Amino acid sequence: MQKSFLVNATLVLFLLTLCFGILYLAKPVLMPLAIAGVLTMLFMPISIWLEKKGFGRVWAAIICGLLFALIIAGIIIWAGSQFSNITDNLSLIKHNISHAFNRLQQYFNNSLNISSTDQKKTINQQNDADALGITLTAVVGSLLRIIIYIILILVYLILMLYYRAHFKNFILKLVPETQLNKTKKIINQSAKVMQQYLLGLFIIIAMLWIMYGIGFSIVGIKNALFFAVLCGVLEIIPFVGNITGSTLTSLMALSQGGGLGMVLEVLATYAIVQFIQFYIIAPIIMGAQVKINPLFTIVIIIAGELLWGIPGMILAIPLLAVIKIVFDNVESLNPYGYLIGQDNYRTIFMQGLKKLFHKKNA
Numbered sequence: 001m002q003k004s005f006l007v008n009a010t011l012v013l014f015l016l017t018l019c020f021g022i023l024y025l026a027k028p029v030l031m032p033l034a035i036a037g038v039l040t041m042l043f044m045p046i047s048i049w050l051e052k053k054g055f056g057r058v059w060a061a062i063i064c065g066l067l068f069a070l071i072i073a074g075i076i077i078w079a080g081s082q083f084s085n086i087t088d089n090l091s092l093i094k095h096n097i098s099h100a101f102n103r104l105q106q107y108f109n110n111s112l113n114i115s116s117t118d119q120k121k122t123i124n125q126q127n128d129a130d131a132l133g134i135t136l137t138a139v140v141g142s143l144l145r146i147i148i149y150i151i152l153i154l155v156y157l158i159l160m161l162y163y164r165a166h167f168k169n170f171i172l173k174l175v176p177e178t179q180l181n182k183t184k185k186i187i188n189q190s191a192k193v194m195q196q197y198l199l200g201l202f203i204i205i206a207m208l209w210i211m212y213g214i215g216f217s218i219v220g221i222k223n224a225l226f227f228a229v230l231c232g233v234l235e236i237i238p239f240v241g242n243i244t245g246s247t248l249t250s251l252m253a254l255s256q257g258g259g260l261g262m263v264l265e266v267l268a269t270y271a272i273v274q275f276i277q278f279y280i281i282a283p284i285i286m287g288a289q290v291k292i293n294p295l296f297t298i299v300i301i302i303a304g305e306l307l308w309g310i311p312g313m314i315l316a317i318p319l320l321a322v323i324k325i326v327f328d329n330v331e332s333l334n335p336y337g338y339l340i341g342q343d344n345y346r347t348i349f350m351q352g353l354k355k356l357f358h359k360k361n362a
Contacts, residue, residue, distance in 0.1 A: 023307050031308050032149050034315055036156030039068065040164065041194035047161045061161035065154050072150060079226075186329050190322045197318055200285045201236065207281055208232035208273065215269035221249065222256050231270075235277075237313045239298060240305075246270045292320055293342040 023030060043064040050060035160167070168187060175183045212228035221227055227249045234241030246267060253262040292300075300320045304312030320340065327337030 020303075020307065027308055031311055032152040033156055034319070035149075035311060036153045036160055038194065038198070038315060038318055039153070039157050040160040041191055042198045043068065043157065043161060044164065044191065045195065057162055061158045064161055065158040068157060069154055182329060186326055189329070190325050193321055193325060194318055197321060203285050204277060204281055205232045205235055208235055208277060211273045211276065212269070215273060216249065216266070219253070219262060219265045219269055221252060221262075221266065223252075227252060237301065237310070240301060240313060242270075242274065291342050292317065292324065293340055296320070296340040 046067070047057075047060045047064050050063060051057055055063070171187065172180060172183060209228050209232045212231050213225050216224035216228055227245075231245035231249060234245040237244075249266050249270070250263045253266050297317065297320075300316040301313050304314075304316035306312075308315070324337050324340055327333040327340070
């Protein structure tokens with residue numbers, strides 16, 4: 001019995017290692033395919049609607065691809081215009097950052113007994129180590145890689161929309177006839193959850209843009225709309241996106257000379273918006289579609305970053321949601337679905353608040 005358990009455990013570990021190794025080594029091929037697959041779920045209702053309106057499947061898929069390309073182009077143009085507005089005030093931002101750095105330098109000198117000469121020496125060593133040519137080469141290489149990935153994703157998206165029935169039939173041919181109904185259920189449920197998750201996520205991000213825009217404008221952040229959109233988009237990556245967004249906005253507050261008071265106001269705005277999003281907006285819009293344990297949410301995000309970088313972090317949650325659906329519908333895998341799932345703690349929290357207020361009123 002113990003020997004059999006050790007053999008099964010070793011086999012599982014070997015398969016996991018093999019899967020992660022393949023995902024890591026085949027990143028240039030699998031990453032754009034995975035992104036295109038997620039986008040296919042999102043654009044599928046549009047493609048079906050176009051086909052019902054009389055468009056052929058080829059033209060429906062091409063129109064969806066063009067729509068995706070227009071969205072990407074619009075985001076790039078808008079972000080570029082906003083970034084140019086920031087660079088117009090670059091000299092003032094540099095002055096404020098230099099002033100904040102001098103104050104920080106003075107603090108270290110007074111509190112930690114580190115002389116300004118030693119600090120400047122350390123900074124100069126770091127600057128000398130960064131060669132301009134290497135930096136430019138890395139930037140150009142990254143831009144070219146992003147452009148290639150976008151083109152590949154666009155092509156994959158069109159082809160996946162066109163051949164979606166072919167892929168579904170392929171999956172159904174892999175399973176025995178006795179499992180056809182269950183397999184169809186898993187496929188349909190996975191597509192539905194993915195669509196609702198992505199649509200709900202976009203609605204939440206749009207609402208965050210409005211709330212952050214109002215909050216940052218009240219605080220007095222320059223280019224408040226840009227940072228509102230940035231913070232909203234970063235919400236795609238749970239936990240990590242929150243920290244990154246609040247940090248960047250706080251740095252902007254410091255760079256424009258706002259001081260510690262404005263930074264605290266930014267963090268307070270962030271905390272209020274996060275509370276509204278987490279306990280009010282998300283439960284209403286997302287419902288119970290994606291119920292992943294916070295522990296495994298963090299673990300899968302870290303694993304996604306190790307495997308595929310930022311795209312891996314973005315894809316981690318929806319792909320884990322699909323995996324959970326498979327676990328929940330395969331009897332032998334039910335314990336794993338329970339393990340990565342969670343209780344509806346948000347509902348429990350709101351019920352606790354209702355009971356608290358009910359007692360006070362009574």
